[in-house]
Amino acid sequence: MESTTPVLLLIVALPLAGSLITAANRNRWKEGTLARVASTAVALSFAATLVALGLQGGAGGVLRFPLVTWGPAGGFELSLGLLGDSISLWWALVVTGVGFLIHVYSSGYMHGDPGFGRYYAKLNYFVFAMSLLVLSDNYVGLLIGWANVGLASFMLIGFWNQRAEAAAAAMKAFVMNVIGEIGLILGTLLLIVHAGSAEFDTVFAAVRSAEPALVTSVGLLFLVAAVAKSAQLPLHTWLPDAMQGPTPVSALIHAATMVTAGVYLVVRSAPIYLASETAALTVAYVGGLSALFGAVVALRQPDIKKVLAFSTMSQVGYMMMAAGAGAYTAAMFHFMTHAFFKAALFLAAGIVIHYLGGEQDIRRMGSLRERLPVVYWLALFSVLALAGAPPLAGFFSKEEILHGVKDAGLTGLWILGVAVAGLTAWYMFRLFSLVFLGAAQPAGKGRREGADENVESRMEMVIPVGVLTALSVVGGWISIPGLTALPEKYLLPALQRVADVPVHRAVWSTDALLVTAVAAAGAVFALSLYGAKGSWRRQEVAARGEPGGPLYNGFYLDALYRTAVVRPTVAVSSWVGRRMDPEGVDGIVHGIAGAVKLLGRALASWHAGLVRSYVFTIVLGVVGVLAYILLAVQ
Numbered sequence: 001m002e003s004t005t006p007v008l009l010l011i012v013a014l015p016l017a018g019s020l021i022t023a024a025n026r027n028r029w030k031e032g033t034l035a036r037v038a039s040t041a042v043a044l045s046f047a048a049t050l051v052a053l054g055l056q057g058g059a060g061g062v063l064r065f066p067l068v069t070w071g072p073a074g075g076f077e078l079s080l081g082l083l084g085d086s087i088s089l090w091w092a093l094v095v096t097g098v099g100f101l102i103h104v105y106s107s108g109y110m111h112g113d114p115g116f117g118r119y120y121a122k123l124n125y126f127v128f129a130m131s132l133l134v135l136s137d138n139y140v141g142l143l144i145g146w147a148n149v150g151l152a153s154f155m156l157i158g159f160w161n162q163r164a165e166a167a168a169a170a171m172k173a174f175v176m177n178v179i180g181e182i183g184l185i186l187g188t189l190l191l192i193v194h195a196g197s198a199e200f201d202t203v204f205a206a207v208r209s210a211e212p213a214l215v216t217s218v219g220l221l222f223l224v225a226a227v228a229k230s231a232q233l234p235l236h237t238w239l240p241d242a243m244q245g246p247t248p249v250s251a252l253i254h255a256a257t258m259v260t261a262g263v264y265l266v267v268r269s270a271p272i273y274l275a276s277e278t279a280a281l282t283v284a285y286v287g288g289l290s291a292l293f294g295a296v297v298a299l300r301q302p303d304i305k306k307v308l309a310f311s312t313m314s315q316v317g318y319m320m321m322a323a324g325a326g327a328y329t330a331a332m333f334h335f336m337t338h339a340f341f342k343a344a345l346f347l348a349a350g351i352v353i354h355y356l357g358g359e360q361d362i363r364r365m366g367s368l369r370e371r372l373p374v375v376y377w378l379a380l381f382s383v384l385a386l387a388g389a390p391p392l393a394g395f396f397s398k399e400e401i402l403h404g405v406k407d408a409g410l411t412g413l414w415i416l417g418v419a420v421a422g423l424t425a426w427y428m429f430r431l432f433s434l435v436f437l438g439a440a441q442p443a444g445k446g447r448r449e450g451a452d453e454n455v456e457s458r459m460e461m462v463i464p465v466g467v468l469t470a471l472s473v474v475g476g477w478i479s480i481p482g483l484t485a486l487p488e489k490y491l492l493p494a495l496q497r498v499a500d501v502p503v504h505r506a507v508w509s510t511d512a513l514l515v516t517a518v519a520a521a522g523a524v525f526a527l528s529l530y531g532a533k534g535s536w537r538r539q540e541v542a543a544r545g546e547p548g549g550p551l552y553n554g555f556y557l558d559a560l561y562r563t564a565v566v567r568p569t570v571a572v573s574s575w576v577g578r579r580m581d582p583e584g585v586d587g588i589v590h591g592i593a594g595a596v597k598l599l600g601r602a603l604a605s606w607h608a609g610l611v612r613s614y615v616f617t618i619v620l621g622v623v624g625v626l627a628y629i630l631l632a633v634q
Contacts, residue, residue: 001061008065008082010048011092012131014041015099019124026117035107038120042103042127046096052084053093059086060493064137078198080144083137086494090332091134091264094339098256099127101464105347106248108461109354119159119246126152130257134264138198139188142265146184146229149261150177153253157245169241176238180228184265187221190214204271204498212276219272219279223286226262230316232290237558239313243305247350250305255312255346256339263319263335267328271499274326284324284405288413291317293555295423299430300551302540303360304349307431311386312342314420318401321413327404327504328495333479333487334397340475341385341394344468348379351465352435354455362434363540369436374456376436378469383432385472387425388519390512396476399512400487404504406511421515425522433530438537481506 018041022034029037052063063084070078103123110119129152133145150173158170192198194214195206207215226232231239231254242254253259266273266283273280294314301307315338322331353360355372369376385392388399398421406414456462478486488505495501529536550556 001057003055003057003061003063004065005052005055005063005084006065007048007052007055008063008084008135009067011045011052011096012082012128012135014045014048015096015124015128015131017041019121019128022117022124023121026121029117031107031111031116034117034120035103038124039100039103039107041124042096042100045127045131046093046100049089049092049096053089056084056086056089058493059490060497061085062497067141076192076196078140079138080141081137082135082141083200084135085497086491087264087268087332088134090336090491091260092131094336095127095130095134095257098339098343098468099123099130099252101467102248102252102256102343102347105251105350105461105464106246108458109248109350110246115159119156122152122155122159123249123252126156126253126258130261133261138200139184139191139203140198142268143181143184143188146225146261147181149258150174150181150229153177153242153258156249156253157242159245159249163244165241166244169238169244173238173242176228176235179235180225180262183221183224183228187218187225190218190221200268201498207271207275210275215272216276216278219269219276220282222265222269222272223279223283226265226283226320227286228262229265230259230262230320231313232262232286232317232320233293234557236290236294236313237554237561240301240306240309240554243303243309247305247346247353250309251343251346251350254309255342259312259316260319260335260339263316263323263331266320266323267331267495270323270328270495270501273324274499274501280324280326282324284321284408284410284413287317287320287322287324288416289317290314291321291420292416292423293317295420295427297551297554298427299423300547300549302363302543302547302552304352304362304365304431304435305346305360307362307427308342308345308349311424311427314424315342315386318398318417318420321417322401322404325405325408325410325413325504326502327401327408328501329487329491330397330400330404330504330506332491334401336487337385337393337397337472337475340468341382341392341472344382344465344472345379345386347461347465347468348375348382351375351455351461354461362431363543365435366438366541367436372436372456374462375465378462378465379432379436381469382472383428385476387428387523388421388515390516391476393472393474393476395512395516396479396506399515400479400504400506402511402515403506403509407504408502418515418518422518422522425519426526429523429526430530433527433532433534434537434540437530438532438541479506481508 018038022038026034056063064081066079066081068080106119106123110116113119126149129145129148133142133149136142136145154170154174157173158166160166188198191203194210195203197203228235239254239259243250273283291314294310294317298307298310298314301310315334319331319334322328322334352365352368352372352375356365359365381392385394388394402414402417405417478484479488485506492501492503528534530540531537546552553559
């Protein structure tokens with residue numbers, strides 16, 4: 001059943017209106033007014049999403065709203081519109097819902113910042129861009145949303161642009177995302193040339209008769225875009241640097257929404273990947289290796305936000321692995337549960353950072369269990385959810401992913417996924433132990449000037465973390481095998497409407513016990529090594545400076561890019577600026593100008609103001625013309 005409704009437009013337009021209003025009044029209104037206007041805009045967008053769910057009329061229902069039509073030009077007509085099927089509304093629900101909680105939290109976290117209004121305008125703008133991305137009904141609209149999400153990310157990562165590190169991180173993220181956008185643009189152009197349209201349903205129908213090489217090419221080009229946007233190997237290096245942005249930005253963009261845009265692209269393009277085994281397997285293995293890489297590198301990070309950043313890379317890798325294996329509903333289910341517990345962890349980390357006056361090194365923390373008891377319990381349940389402890393949310397979504405991967409015959413990736421589950425529990429309980437357990441750090445090591453002793457009394461910060469933690473606990477219960485299975489019932493019809501999607505139904509098995517046991521072993525080892533009396537804890541606390549080594553440096557991939565790409569590019573650009581431009585380009589321009597000047601001087605000598613010279617020139621010209629005519633006649 002399809003119907004047209006303007007509610008879809010409200011989901012997109014309300015955050016955009018909030019952004020414009022907040023930006024226009026950022027220097028006139030007080031902080032409270034700015035926060036309320038921006039937060040209300042996103043709350044109303046969330047409410048519109050709920051209304052759209054009610055109007056959808058069932059899992060197979062489709063809502064549409066046309067926006068604009070360009071053309072026809074050269075036989076091609078482009079119509080942009082909004083699509084409200086189960087997939088897009090699933091994403092919009094998380095984007096606006098989690099986005100609203102982070103807007104509320106930000107009013108406390110950003111209190112007193114000179115750019116308070118500017119921050120909220122950009123945060124609203126991001127929600128608009130992400131909503132446009134997931135609600136567009138064709139690849140051109142998706143691309144427009146994609147590019148705007150990149151712009152919003154650039155502005156928010158570099159929000160504190162007076163810091164050189166933040167400005168550099170924003171530029172790095174922008175460049176990496178532009179690389180991905182090239183893949184999305186080329187893939188979209190190939191589809192338009194083949195199908196004559198960018199609209200999803202038309203494209204997917206045309207894919208059935210397309211040449212395998214074309215489908216594989218489009219799938220791989222889209223994967224380039226997904227890898228860049230979702231911080232997967234090998235274009236992931238921007239993500240840890242992006243932690244230079246405010247912590248709520250990290251929670252919204254780099255945990256709950258933007259980094260999953262690549263997963264959305266792959267899931268939305270399911271018919272393309274189902275038609276190309278090569279492209280699908282490439283997605284699965286890129287996701288699996290990214291999950292392993294992120295988990296291993298997180299083991300050695302001292303910065304609380306970078307641990308969570310590499311954890312995000314790893315968990316998004318799980319989603320990509322599932323999508324590549326054809327377990328699309330499992331990937332989307334984990335997208336939702338991950339948004340809950342990872343956003344909760346980032347926001348809890350923000351409270352810890354506030355309490356310690358900006359300290360982010362977990363080796364300089366400790367004993368916060370007594371000083372921040374509420375955050376301690378909220379963080380504990382979120383860590384357990386991320387580690388996959390039953391019956392919390394992460395347990396159910398990870399189990400569905402691993403079941404889908406194994407059911408698809410990718411045993412090697414399943415083993416890798418089980419290993420990553422153990423590593424996840426290890427690095428998360430390492431972080432939890434160093435932050436909350438053990439003895440308090442000596443004066444001067446664990447606190448900084450500007451520390452907020454009363455941060456737990458800020459309800460606008462604590463309540464959003466509490467809500468997200470509660471969802472991290474019960475969010476997985478919507479997909480209990482043999483009982484609820486809501487993600488499958490709601491999401492699968494949207495996929496089956498456009499393709500023959502394999503069904504990987506989650507079932508209880510001994511595999512779940514194995515995965516749980518591996519995760520429990522990782523947690524126990526981490527607690528024994530980094531707990532109150534752990535030997536590795538003492539080594540870390542006593543350490544000075546950066547840890548060093550391949551794990552801390554991400555196996556030196558960033559250094560490799562700087563050596564192999566950045567430095568040669570800068571060197572060539574510098575040479576062009578110093579030599580090629582002034583001596584080559586400017587030399588040609590100056591040479592032409594000099595030649596014209598000399599010619600002008602030569603011709604000027606013929607114009608001395610003497611009448612006899614002019615008469616002689618005319619006579620000479622007439623003689624020449626007559627001679628030419630006579631010779632031509634002969």
